[in-house]
Amino acid sequence: MSKVYNHKMENRHPLLQLFVFVSFFSLNLVAETLRLGVLSPRPVEITQERWQPLAEYLSEALPDHEIELIAANYLELDQLVTQGELDFVLTNPSHYIHIRYHQELSGALATLMVEDQGHALTGFGGVIFTLATSDIHQLSDVSGKNLAAVATDSLGGYQAQAYELLQENIKIPQDLNNLFLTGMPHDQAVQAVLDGRADVGFVRTGILEAMAAENAIDLDQLRIINSDRVQHFPLLISTRLYPEWPFIALARVDSSISRKIAGALLLLSNTSPVAEAAQVQGFSIPADYAPVEDLARALRLPPYDQEVQLSLADIWEHWRNLALTLLTVVASVLLIGSLYLLYINRRLARSYTEISAMAKRVNHLAYFDTLTGLSNRAFLHEQLDKIFQQNHSQMKHTSNLLVFINLDRFKVLNLARGNNFGDQLLKAVAEELQQTTKALVLPATASQQVARLNADEFAVLLAFDRKLSSHQEWKLGEQVAERLKERFSQPLELEGEALNLSARMASSYFPDSPQDSTEAVVRRVNTALDMARRQGGGCFVFFETPMGEQAIEHFEIEKTLSQAIRNHELCLHLQPQVTSEGQLKAAEALVRWEHPQKGLLSPGLFIPVAEESNLVVEIGCWVVTEALRLIQVARKRGLDFEMSINISARHFHQKNFVDWLKDQVYAAEINPKYLTLEITESLIIDNIDEVVEKMRELRRFGLKFSIDDFGTGYSSLSYLKHLPIHEIKIDKSFVQDVSTDPDSAALVETILAVAEKMQLQVVAEGVETQEQLEFLASKAKILYQGYYFSKPQPGEAWINNL
Structure with a gap:
């Protein structure tokens, strides 16, 4: 009996061992699950279906992990x-x-890039618009009007615009006549706005262009307020830019x-099924x-919407501007009243009998343009002299504005259509x-x-009998510029023909x-007109004091720079690029001018x-x-390192x-x-196809390319990954704060x-400290350039000292 029992147990041992081995192996094959929460402004099922391909794509980027997608609303998230x-x-x-504000995060890993009207954008803003025929031309005109917006919790559709108006001391909805929330x-x-139920409207960037593309509206019907807030943005915009959705990692990851x-997100192609699904x-x-x-x-929005205790100092700080205003x-009214009484007394004391008809005629011929009836240059200069004399002799301090308007292409029109037409x-x-x-x-x-x-x-010439405040001068200058630009933007009717004129305009306050x-x-004013x-x-250009100094300095540099090239006053300094151990690998050539x-x-x-030339x-x-x-000097000394030079876009x-570049390399x-x-x-x-073709030809020739100041421009990674580059340079603005600023550290990573x-x-x-070096060395094997290792030194002397 004992033998039979032992024999059965011995037969069972291999099966038991196999079961334990398979169970253990299966447990080790289970991938660790990471959970991705996505905000769902729409039904959860739609959001889940939209972003599930992204979760699967990220799972593939992490072979030992699986990304689980969870769509949720604000409260659930x-x-x-x-x-x-x-x-x-x-x-x-x-x-x-x-x-x-409430949780510890490691920072945003990437920012979402969306398509709007054919443009790939990482930012958006708000648009403030009105009818083209309305009397609303600037932000301050919105006060007391009827306003239409979708909802107060919309960043692009309400909050961004409310913030811009707040900068003009206009609070909404308090300073409005009425606020319509349309949903x-x-x-x-x-x-x-089109129906006349509202005077002003708020929408997110891209909405007006989309409606125009659908023939739902005509953009000429509308006027965009504060349209020059952001330069070079491809869509209509009235506010500053705000970034799109961030992809965030919690601190424990x-x-x-x-x-x-982050790498997988940044390398996601805009033509991939994942991007198309999302x-x-x-x-x-x-x-x-x-x-x-x-x-x-x-705007006191969450999480900054809590009431705070105000001290008397806080109350004074809040109302100080109003009190001073x-x-x-009051002081301005008293001053104007006093000056007006003085002006009336002088007018009453002046004798009109001294002015004769002949004097008027002579005066008109001397000081007025016979063609237009306007005053001429001599009269204008006399008026300017008089203003300065009054300010100097009477110790008056007044504000005055001088504007020059120069018509574009007038000589062409005059030659083509004749002098009579020109007159x-x-x-x-x-x-x-x-x-x-x-x-x-x-x-x-x-x-x-x-x-x-x-x-x-x-x-x-606009002359005032008192000194305007800086704010009043700014508002007046803005009004003059806007009215003149508006006038020259409209066709001029002449002899039954609509002429499209334009003009360059400039101004300066004085004295x-x-x-x-x-x-x-x-x-x-002529300096500003040249600008x-x-x-x-x-x-329209307003003169600013640095313009005059810049114009003089600009002229002097341009005049002597061409001579400097011929007189061999330029020189190259070299700054090494080394490993973390200080081993020399390359050097950057930096031009200097020995003035x-x-x-x-x-x-x-x-x-x-x-x-500029x-x-x-x-x-x-x-x-x-x-x-x-x-490079020839270095090679003759047996030194083996690469040299990088900066190439301008114009070159x-x-x-x-x-x-030309190939010929120079051959000759050397x-x-x-x-x-x-x-x-x-x-x-x-700029002209991506031409640039890529030239780069590829030079790459085949044997030259290498580096992207300088990487991360500070506007290019998309979808472009960069198709370029024949072998190197990127992290801009020193990111490196300087890498050991102290978590955002800079995350960006560098x-x-x-x-x-x-x-x-x-x-x-x-820009590596300048031991802390910066240690941080970068702990993250990757790279090259370093900066004062920590060496300042730029005269090229040939630096080579001879190696």
Whole structure:
């Protein structure tokens, strides 16, 4: 019996062992689950279906992990984060600020990139609009009006605009006549303005263009308020930009996993099924969400909506501006009343019998233009002299504005249509300027004068009998510029023909000092007019004091820079690029100017001037030639390191650039592998097809390319991954704060993750401390450039000292 029993147990042991082995192996195959919470503004099922492909895509990027997607509303998402049940969150900017206020986060890994009207964007804003025929022209005009918006919790549809109005001391809804909340979609707010139910409307950027594309509205019916708030943004906008949705990692997530997730997000193609399912263009480097936090604080939105205890000092700080304004108004009224009484007394004391008809005729011939009837240059200068004399002799301090208007293409029209047509055109322009000037909203005691200075140049002089405040001067200048630009933006009817005119305009306030004079103010306005001429037709430039200094300095640099190239005053300094152990791998060539009087000048002082002309190409040619010579010197000494040089966009876009550069390398008899061309992201955006073709040809030749100041431009990673580059350089602005600022650290880690995915070499610029070096060395194997290792030194001397 014992033998039988033992025999059975022995037969069972292999089966038991196999079961234990399979169970243990199966347990080790189970991937660790990471949970991604996504804000669901729509039904959960729709959100789950939209973002599930992204969760699967991220799971593939983490072989040992599985991403579980959880779609939830605001309250549910907050609860999941609080309970520690989420590892990553994808939500809107306002909610991100709310979470960051209450929870510890490692920061945003990436920012969502969306498509709007054919543009890939990582930011959005709000639009403030009204009917083109309304009397609302600026933000201050919105006060007391009827306003239509979708909802008060919409960042792009209400809060962004409310913040801009708050900067003008307009609080909504308190300062409105009425606020209509139309609800979604944004089209209803637009329709409320078109129907006349509202005077002003708020919508998110892209809405008006979308409705126009659908033929739902005509954009010419509308006027955009504060339209110059953001430059170079492809959509209509009235507010500052705010970033799109952030992809957030909770603090407990391992940094290596965060880097892999960030890299996968940034490399997501806009044509992939994942992006198409999510209806996005991909993700970009994390944006700055401080503007969203500033908005929430200013508007007292969650989490900054709690009541605070105010002290007497706080109350005074809050009402100080109003109190000072009231005191200023009272003092101004008393001053105006006193000056007006003085003016009346002088008028009554003046004798009108001294003025004769002959004197009037002579005076008219001497001081007025016979064609237009306007005052001429002599009369204008006399009026300017009189104002200065009154200010000096009577110790008066008054505000006065001088405006010059120069017609564009008048000489072309005059030659093409004849002198008679040109004369009629000048008379019509004179009449329009007089009507526009009379329509300005000015103090009752203000005087205004329109003058013709020469063939196609006019002037407007606005004189006041008191000193305006800075705010009043700014508001007046804005009014004048807006009215004149509006006048010249409309066709001028002449002999049954509609002429489209444009003009360059410039202005300056005077006197700006006790030593100011007619000659000085005329020179200032001409300087601003020259600035307007450079910017192109139809623009208005206000003179600012640095303009005069800049104009003089700009002229001196441009005049002597071309001589500096011929006189061999330029030189190259080299700054090494080394490993963390200090081993030399490469060097960057940096141009300097040995000025005979001013000493050694950095490129920041003369390269911007050179870029406005073809001098930057001449400098670029010299730099290439000198860099190749230094490479020859280094090779003869047996030194083996690469050299990088900066190439300007204007130089790179020269038609013969590729052939010329090859000829220089051949002539120097060096291996192209020793030369790296540093280009900026802005060069890539401009004519991308041509740039890529040139880069590929030079790459086949053997040269290398590096992206300088990576992360500071606007290029998309979808472009960069198709470029034949081998290196990216982290801008020193990110490196400087990397050991103290979590946002900078997260951004640098993201760039390193991108470089690792794209198999690119990385150079960190501006390394100046041991802490910066240790942080970067702990994250990746890269090269370092900065004062911690060496300052830039004269090229040949540096090579000889190696």
